[in-house]
Amino acid sequence: MSPGGDSPIDAQVRYDEQGLVPCMIQDWVSGEVLTLAYMNQEALERTRATGELHLYSRSRKVQWHKGATSGNTQVVKALRLDCDGDALLALVEPAGPACHTGERSCFHRGELSAAPHEVLPALERTLDSRASERPAGSYTVRLLDDPALAGEKVMEEAEEVVRAAREETDERVDEEAADVLYHMLVLMRGRGRSLAEATRVLDERRR
Secondary structure, rough: OOOOOOOOHHOOOOOOOOOOOOEEEEEOOOOOEEEEEEOOOHHHHHHHHHHHHEEEEEOEEEEEEOOOOOOOOOOEEEEEEHHHHEEEEEEEEEOOOOOOOOOOOOOOOOOOOOOHHHHHHHHHHHHHHHHHHHHOHHHHHHHHHHHHHHHHHHHHHHHHHHHHHHHOHHHHHHHHHHHHHHHHHHHHHHHOOOOHHHHHHHHHHOO
C-alpha cells in the first residue's frame, strides 16, 4: 500500500452506528490470519498516511497504532473491502507477534491442526530457527552448512518424485514431493531466499 495514496475503497466503507468497521488482519506473505480488530475513519486515514496499521480500541476508546509500544508494527501492503462494504481486510508484513500474549496470531486456541496454506510458512520459520539456534545433530543444520549437499539432495529427491509419478502409488508421489519441497526450501534458505521470492516470480509470470 502506498502511504497517503488515494483508494476508491475509502469512500465505500460502510461504518456501523458507532463509526466502526471490522478489519481482519492477514499476513501478506503466508496468508495466515493474525487478528480481528476495528477501524474508524481516523484510523483508516492514519493507516493511509503512514503505511502502518492504525486501529481503534473499543475497550479503551482511543486510536491505536499497532506496535507503537511493543515494536511489533505492521506494514500495510494492501487494503481490501468486502462486497457489502462493511468489513476490511488488511494484508500486512508484521515486525513481530500480532498477539499481546506473544503468539504469532491471536487465533492460537481451539482446533490448531495446520491448514494447507500454513504448512510451508511454518516450515520456513522452523528453518530460520534451526539456522539461528543450530541444535546439535540437526539434519537441517548439516544441509545449511553444506550447500553442495543440499543441492545434491534436491536433485536426488526430484528424480525420486519423477520415478514415483511414473511407477508408484499416489501416496508415494505425495511423500517424495514433500521431500523435494523440504530440501528446496533448505537450499533457498542457505542463499538467504524464501518461498515469497519464488511465488513473486510466479505471480509476475502469470500476468
